[in-house]
Amino acid sequence: RVAQLFGLYPHIKAVPMRGNLQTRLEKMKEQELAGIILAASGMIRMGYIDQIQDYISLDHFVPAVGQGYLGITGRKEDSFEFLSNWQDALVWTKMTALRTMLVQLEGGCSVPFGAAWNGDHLNVFLSDLAGEKKIQKKIPFHESHQKTVDQMLNELYAEGAKDIIERIRSGR
Known part of the structure; x- marks a missing residue:
């Protein structure tokens, strides 16, 4: 996310921040920071909607694969029938496709990579660690x-995705 942030706003300074929502808001005030980027859903859920200054579009700031999705696990012997109303085949298909792309790119926690469906488009962001070499793409749904x-992967490879990931892995 920091790589995307630098790509959008190269003049800013990113400050690492940990903690729950209230802790992060307190740290922002204590450190006299100009702002903080947080999930709108959490701000709204916790009653801080009045503190939201702006929303960043998925076209500009692409979340990590799976961010915002809910996954539930349990033991084989447990019944999950009560969850049947929560299952969404389309969401499962979309998430599976995104995870497949991440695996095929050999991405992971150390690679600044984001991918999300935004309506009938797929948005993707890939960058080196400094945010200097980046690929940001948006393509429409195909069949x-x-x-x-698969089409997105072909376009990412054509624009140097393998080189970016290799440079990250080799520490360059």
């Missing part, structure tokens, strides 16, 4: 979610 992901 199936997997075909859209």
Whole structure:
């Protein structure tokens, strides 16, 4: 996310911040920071909607693969029938396609990579650690979610995705 932030706003300074929502807001005030980027859903849920100054579009700031999705796990012997109303085949298909793309790119926690469906488009961001070499793409849905992901992978490879990831892995 920091790489995306520097790509959008190269003049800012990023400050690492940990803690729950209230702790982060307190740290922002204590450190006299100009602002903080947080999930709007959390701000709204916790009653801080009046403190939201702006929203960043998915076209500009692409979240990590799976961010915002809910996954539930349990033991094999437990019944999950009560969750059947929460299952959404389309969401499962979209998420599976995104995870497939992440695996095929050999991305992971150390790679600044984001991918999200935004309506009928797939938005992707890939960058080196400094945010200097980046690829940001948006393509429309094609026949199936997997075909859209396959097309995106081809475009990312054509624009140097493998080189970016290799440089990150080798520490360059």
